[in-house]
Amino acid sequence: MSKQIITEADYAKVISHIDLDCFYCQVEQRRLGISDTVPLCVAQWGNLVAVNYAARKYGIMRNESVNEAKLKCPDLISVHVATFAPGKKAGYHLKPNQATHKVCLDVYRRASRQIFSVIQNFTTEYQKGSIDEAYINITQLVNDEIDKQISLGNIEFVYDNQSNEKLPVINWSQGGIATKYRVGSSSDDRDFGWSSLRSYYGAIVTARIRDAIFSQLGFTCSAGVSHSRILSKLGSSLNKPNKQAIILQTDVPDFIGSMKLEKLRFLGGKLGKNIKELLGVETVSDMQRHSLEKLEGFFPLKTARFIYKSCRGIDPDVVPSSTKPKSFSSVKSFGNISKLTTLQQVQDWVAVLSTDIWERLMEQQDIDRYWPKKLTLTMVSSKINVEARNCSKNFPLHFCKNVMESPELLIKSASELVIQLIYNTKNKKSLPSIFPVECLLLHTTQFYSYDINHKNKQITNWVSQSTLKINKSELQNSELTYDRTESAESHIVSSFSTKHYRDNLYGSSKKSPTSKKKPLVTITTKKNSTTLLSPKKNLFSYFDALKKSETHDQAENLSSEPFKTQSDQGKISIKPHTQENPTTPNIIKADPSIYMNQSFADQSIYNLSENNSAISDSIDFIQCTQCPEKNSNIPSKDWASHVDYHLALKLQEKEKHAEKIVNQFSNIFKKQNADI
DNA sequence: CTTGGGCGGGTTT
């Protein structure tokens, strides 16, 4: 062994894994004001995606059907996730139909954001494990706390004859519930050594974070504390719900040794299965008997090391710092009875997915000003022997101004991808038809930040000016807003607040933990009036907003609170769409008339209405973009329609030229990106 | 009444 693969440093860390208890259920319980003691589950179409602990007592588990669950517990409250519905705003609609509705997970994403925001107040050294999980490197916090306690004289030391060192003394019971659950530890209250001391204060710090989440947001969570993610992850599920566990360094072999290999993170899938078969092992301790050299004979070096470390409770790498979301996707499956059979249906649904993503991107702009470069569409055919065909396409930075005014450009880019996939313009090989289509997936990736402090000031100008305009106009015209769930936070038209702008210009890059980037104003439309909401201190403001505004069909049987039925007036228009086919979506979001029920061949889909946004009218800076075709400068304001013009010309020549268009676009994009 | 759907992060080819 040329190099020591596990070092002292691997044990010197303190990692906390925090996992919200039955997360979706908790969100729904708080939203609806339902007690934790009431059996409740969250359903998606026919199946359960989350089950609360009261319901688990009846043996109800995730993935069960609602019907099965109700047999086990007739009083079970089943909440279907929010949906986008034909002709309605997103909300908790009665009897959502997989053929016509689209799942909307916004409430959970927002709750998740709030949770991570609380964690961020402690440290930025955390990794999102999922929507409701975080791995937090609390080493620094713990060491600071230990230093503090030592300086306060709160830590007792004893002299250890063996090591000739002073060792700290731990009295576990002093930590109360935070240090009560310790894996494999002797029941002795008194313990010694730095490792245990770190665990002790790791548990204290972890309890503080959990307390903060509960006191600020009302969510309970469970946690594990150890020197690695892999162990803490195992620890967090030991005492669910609402408890935490410590895995002491000395307990590691016993703790994971008897576990089945697939319990370890990343070994629950094919790799774990391969290991078991190749090496004939079952448990983690079986695995520990194999040397690194032997593992390297079976697996690539990196994988071998990963396995070697994992079964010893050591992480393969450090906890990365928190990052912004790296992708946004929207996906729709069509079950068995509503598969798509026409181009029209595909285009309509892709428009829905595009708008969904666009709105989430816009909401995200309130927090981070960044935008994806790449858009990927995946279509899954239900035909056996027809592989899903996948195609991606870039879109350019200089489109950001236009692309943020409405979802149209995103929709248009996505519809290009539809054509590329369906007509298979990438490879000339003719493949069998992809219809019927059982799944559509739209994915945005490769984000760049347009939040630039220098260089391209024009974008920043535009941002600040649009803000001023919105603040001034006092929103007599509700079409300034776009609509999603009508929650306060989803109306982020005002997100580019002047404060936000200043912060980014003059503020240090390190965000003050308490500085929340809240919109100066948020806009909701209630009946025929428009309401301005100040930034709320109430962290549940979006729940309030939801209660006020959403179509609350389910609430009738879920809560005694009489939610007022909202009129669908205001900016919510009901779709002008004949529903000849049930699988054609008719979901009203931004401005549906732009894209709903439009034939792809219909050129009007490419005619962007210039005046659909009051924001653009207020912008006096004009950014020019070189047109690669005519080598002339086109004002950015007209750029989209200008490109549309070329595009439309091309399209009239039918799909045999589609590839050319793609290349054309690629060139445009490359050129524009190069300017940044 | 039936049904693993809807994400997000990553590596390999």
Added chain:
DNA sequence: TAAACCCGC
């Protein structure tokens, strides 16, 4: 780099 494949909640 595109596209497939893997892992997990």
